[in-house]
Amino acid sequence: MTARVRAARSSRRPAETPFRLPPQPGEVIDRSRLVPFDWDGRRYVGFAGDTITSALAAAGVRTFSRSFKYSRPRGILTASALDPGCTVQVGDEPNVRASARRLAAGMSVVPQNVWPTLRYDLRSVNKVVAPFLTAGFYYKTFMSPRPLWPAYERVLSRFASGGWTSPDAIPSYYDQRFTHPDVLVAGGGPAGMAAAVEAARAGARVLLVEEEHELGGSLRWGGAQELEALGRLRADVAQAGIEVLVDSVVAGRYDDNWISIAQRGLPDVTERLIKARAGILVVAPGLIERPYVFAGNDLPGVMLSTAVRRLIDLYAVAPGSRAVVLSANAEGDAAAADLDRVGVEVVRVLDARRGEDVRRALGRGTLSAVEVADGSRIDCDLLVTATGWTAPTSLLNMAGNQPVWDPLAARFRPGEGLPDTVLATGGIVGDGSVDELVAHGTATGALAAARAGFGSAAVVAPLSPHPHPALFRATTHGFVDFPEDVSSKDVMAAAAEGYDSSELVKRYTTATMGPTQGKLETVNTVAVLAEATGRSIEELGTTVWRPPYAPISLGALAGRVSPPARYSPMQPWHETHSAVPLVAGEWIRPDSYGDPAAEVRAVRSAVGIIDVTPLGKLALHGPDVPNLLAAAYVNKWAKLDVGSVRYGVMCAEDGVILDDGVTGRLGAARYLMSTTSSGAATVWQHLESLLQTEHPDWRVHITPMTTAYASINIAGPRSRELLTRLTDVDLSADAFPYMRVRTGRIADVADCVLWRIGFTGELSYEIHVPASYGLHVWEALLERGRDLGVRPFGVEAQRILRLEKGHLIVAQDTDGLTKAYDAGLGDLVKLDKDDFVGKPELLWQHEDGAQQSLVGLVPVDPSIVPAEGCQIVDGATGILGRITSSRRSPTLDRSICLAYVLKQYAEPDTVVTVRLPDGRRIPATVTPPTHFDPEGARLRG
Amino acid sequence: MFRIPCPYCGPRDATEFRHQGESRNRPDPRTVTRGQWRAYLYEKDNVAGWTRENWYHGVGCRRFISVERNTVTNETRPAAAAAGAVDPVLPGAEAGAPDADSTRR
Numbered sequence A: 001m002t003a004r005v006r007a008a009r010s011s012r013r014p015a016e017t018p019f020r021l022p023p024q025p026g027e028v029i030d031r032s033r034l035v036p037f038d039w040d041g042r043r044y045v046g047f048a049g050d051t052i053t054s055a056l057a058a059a060g061v062r063t064f065s066r067s068f069k070y071s072r073p074r075g076i077l078t079a080s081a082l083d084p085g086c087t088v089q090v091g092d093e094p095n096v097r098a099s100a101r102r103l104a105a106g107m108s109v110v111p112q113n114v115w116p117t118l119r120y121d122l123r124s125v126n127k128v129v130a131p132f133l134t135a136g137f138y139y140k141t142f143m144s145p146r147p148l149w150p151a152y153e154r155v156l157s158r159f160a161s162g163g164w165t166s167p168d169a170i171p172s173y174y175d176q177r178f179t180h181p182d183v184l185v186a187g188g189g190p191a192g193m194a195a196a197v198e199a200a201r202a203g204a205r206v207l208l209v210e211e212e213h214e215l216g217g218s219l220r221w222g223g224a225q226e227l228e229a230l231g232r233l234r235a236d237v238a239q240a241g242i243e244v245l246v247d248s249v250v251a252g253r254y255d256d257n258w259i260s261i262a263q264r265g266l267p268d269v270t271e272r273l274i275k276a277r278a279g280i281l282v283v284a285p286g287l288i289e290r291p292y293v294f295a296g297n298d299l300p301g302v303m304l305s306t307a308v309r310r311l312i313d314l315y316a317v318a319p320g321s322r323a324v325v326l327s328a329n330a331e332g333d334a335a336a337a338d339l340d341r342v343g344v345e346v347v348r349v350l351d352a353r354r355g356e357d358v359r360r361a362l363g364r365g366t367l368s369a370v371e372v373a374d375g376s377r378i379d380c381d382l383l384v385t386a387t388g389w390t391a392p393t394s395l396l397n398m399a400g401n402q403p404v405w406d407p408l409a410a411r412f413r414p415g416e417g418l419p420d421t422v423l424a425t426g427g428i429v430g431d432g433s434v435d436e437l438v439a440h441g442t443a444t445g446a447l448a449a450a451r452a453g454f455g456s457a458a459v460v461a462p463l464s465p466h467p468h469p470a471l472f473r474a475t476t477h478g479f480v481d482f483p484e485d486v487s488s489k490d491v492m493a494a495a496a497e498g499y500d501s502s503e504l505v506k507r508y509t510t511a512t513m514g515p516t517q518g519k520l521e522t523v524n525t526v527a528v529l530a531e532a533t534g535r536s537i538e539e540l541g542t543t544v545w546r547p548p549y550a551p552i553s554l555g556a557l558a559g560r561v562s563p564p565a566r567y568s569p570m571q572p573w574h575e576t577h578s579a580v581p582l583v584a585g586e587w588i589r590p591d592s593y594g595d596p597a598a599e600v601r602a603v604r605s606a607v608g609i610i611d612v613t614p615l616g617k618l619a620l621h622g623p624d625v626p627n628l629l630a631a632a633y634v635n636k637w638a639k640l641d642v643g644s645v646r647y648g649v650m651c652a653e654d655g656v657i658l659d660d661g662v663t664g665r666l667g668a669a670r671y672l673m674s675t676t677s678s679g680a681a682t683v684w685q686h687l688e689s690l691l692q693t694e695h696p697d698w699r700v701h702i703t704p705m706t707t708a709y710a711s712i713n714i715a716g717p718r719s720r721e722l723l724t725r726l727t728d729v730d731l732s733a734d735a736f737p738y739m740r741v742r743t744g745r746i747a748d749v750a751d752c753v754l755w756r757i758g759f760t761g762e763l764s765y766e767i768h769v770p771a772s773y774g775l776h777v778w779e780a781l782l783e784r785g786r787d788l789g790v791r792p793f794g795v796e797a798q799r800i801l802r803l804e805k806g807h808l809i810v811a812q813d814t815d816g817l818t819k820a821y822d823a824g825l826g827d828l829v830k831l832d833k834d835d836f837v838g839k840p841e842l843l844w845q846h847e848d849g850a851q852q853s854l855v856g857l858v859p860v861d862p863s864i865v866p867a868e869g870c871q872i873v874d875g876a877t878g879i880l881g882r883i884t885s886s887r888r889s890p891t892l893d894r895s896i897c898l899a900y901v902l903k904q905y906a907e908p909d910t911v912v913t914v915r916l917p918d919g920r921r922i923p924a925t926v927t928p929p930t931h932f933d934p935e936g937a938r939l940r941g
Numbered sequence B: 001m002f003r004i005p006c007p008y009c010g011p012r013d014a015t016e017f018r019h020q021g022e023s024r025n026r027p028d029p030r031t032v033t034r035g036q037w038r039a040y041l042y043e044k045d046n047v048a049g050w051t052r053e054n055w056y057h058g059v060g061c062r063r064f065i066s067v068e069r070n071t072v073t074n075e076t077r078p079a080a081a082a083a084g085a086v087d088p089v090l091p092g093a094e095a096g097a098p099d100a101d102s103t104r105r
């Protein structure tokens, strides 16, 4: 009522609805609820339950779009989700299927693909351009000359433009769900509903998925008998405890019955992708009515019989005023009867079973007359065709089943050979009365339940198809593919050019490649090809159906945006101290606190602390840990004393560097291994692989500790002074020398691990404290070190510090081909060990000599910092190496690099040429990798 | 997405596992030639049909297992503990799943 009041108050008078019929027995509209909306700038009012096109058809709108290539006016053909000419823009949302989308109050609907406007007739223009748009026009027209491609792209994008999205649109909410039904029924017609009910009654958990807004399939637009059966089946479904999804479509079937479902019509969710692992899949999609090919078959006013019945029986809309009906089956006869019942004048029924036929549809913009095969001409505004059915065998095809042509029924049907976990029922299998379809569904549901482990096995009596005349094309040429604007003439032209198989014609003409993906077009395309080549449809076969069966939005495929992120316990401090975040894999960590150069100077002159919590940490326990370390690392581990740490490098079996880090021995059989931050998961898996597959006799237990500890590196000449204030561990140089590990209390926190190592080249301690005390220890260090000049430093400062020191970073200064000897780590490799991962390759690399060396490099002009990745070149084409790390060093006040060069250029003081990204070539001098404090005096002090 | 029969966790989605390649024995590093070693690293049989592979159940029990898979249909089945099995260490799903503790203590 309020909607009515609001509509009446609107300054714009809504359009009249002269085609709305009095109430129909099966109508799905709610006449008590008016829904105002706009179409192409004008106000209309429909009823709740109307689709966009049914509401507009009630007002007499006949044209909903212009076609893709020829800009021909298009109207309602199927009145279903497949309607090829009824794709519209709703608000910000493009490509809405207007014959399936229900009205919502206030919808702003505009046509798409209207160039220049919906009403302007472009036929005279088409006559000029049509010759250029024939079969294979993409290939012929747009191939050459190459310099014209940008122009072609602009033309193509105009053709392809399907609506628009606003950059200001509020992001939609998408969703995903996982479910595991025992039986999943795809299709909620009579057979599908009966199958679902029977499977549920046997005790199976059943999910019933229906593409339309209600269950029922063709029963919904049937007579009294069908509507009564529909009521009974719906009551059974409601009582059987079945989960029912409507306005949802099974989009694909993958291995082991992994089923994707696009669910729509949810509150606040644009679309949800359901991933179902179904025990048994029952495929029950019914049949799709096939268009007929003749001249003018795309004129608004030419409709399928099922479209007529949907409009009349579901939406109480008269599809026209004067009708001609071409019928080859009971559905066509029923459409004629429906038209007659509601007062649409049926001028002529052409019975295709007796050889009667149409020749062409005539009209400017919309249908105005039909030319019959005998040459007579009948004025009309509605031509109804009922010339056959297509079985949508998609899901069966995805399960490995090849459809076969049944010439008697004039349609493809499921072939032999389905996995035990997939069954089919209903119209896709055969024809029958409502009772016969329900009986087949019931038996199939019982069999599905039995195969899923519920109830006893059932026998399914076969459901045979009824004979049907084979009708595809009249004596004239018309469209076989409406959305792609491909005509029967194009298919014949392609055949004449030698594209004589179904798959080739599909690709050459783009027939069946539009939004409906062949559901309306495939059989006619194959039939016309058969006619052109003198072969049979059986011989040609159909094209392969691939997922998705129906369009799914990219948003649903992407799902909810929730990337995993890991933070250290010190994150709250970082956030309140202007940390610049760095995304490092899953970790978000401070890149700097605003001034990396100042942070570097603090470490070199006083003391700095860095949050290194993301460092991988693995606790290793057991008597065979030394064996594991010896197998995993290239260096030796047998003589690692309790209280010592050692740097190690791991290679893969191909000799390529996998990871590096230090491992410390905390007790007799207790070790703590550190890995790179990004390598933590890989190393853990690698070690488990060694233990489980190569050495199951070794007694080692690995416990990942990465997030159990918060880790802090305290670096700088005053680091000892700072840490001494907070710990009971004796830090004196004699008691705790370089490369040693201790355990003790820090800032009153027990069970901390301290190791004295130095990635930065300074005296430094890496401490691992129980994670829940990480923030406490971090704040204590800053508080107690204030007079020492302590300041936090981030990843960027650490990268500069280690580059000054010449320490490589795995995956920065190594890549997927870098072996140990390339990276200057040869001294670590102990080839006298019996075995270790990668030993054979490293042995051969040692024998052959590495081709390249990791060296330091300093540009002669100290103000130039070459970008990482710059190549070291020789003449015009020769590549001698590449720069892997480069920074400006605040300590040395110049640019410094790490680089690979061929062996013969690796001698210090060799001058090489670096090619900058802008093409400039600059000289640079090779140095040892270590740019700062090569003797390591600061480190060991 | 097909399923893999894990002897510890039952049939699970393949996305929970990491493919470790065809099951094959590591050559003896003391005697191996370059050709043999590189064949081990890089040359896969890549059969069209049933093959025996190793998978790592990283999102489950974190065990390395052997599975037979038909590379044409993606059917999977537990690796038979047949005589001459490539890698007797990795458990298939034969009756009586191996004692997880027997290999690690």
Ligand SMILES: [Zn+2]
Pocket (backbone or CB within 6 Å): B006, B007, B008, B009, B010, B057, B060, B061, B062, B063
């Ligand atoms: Zn498992």
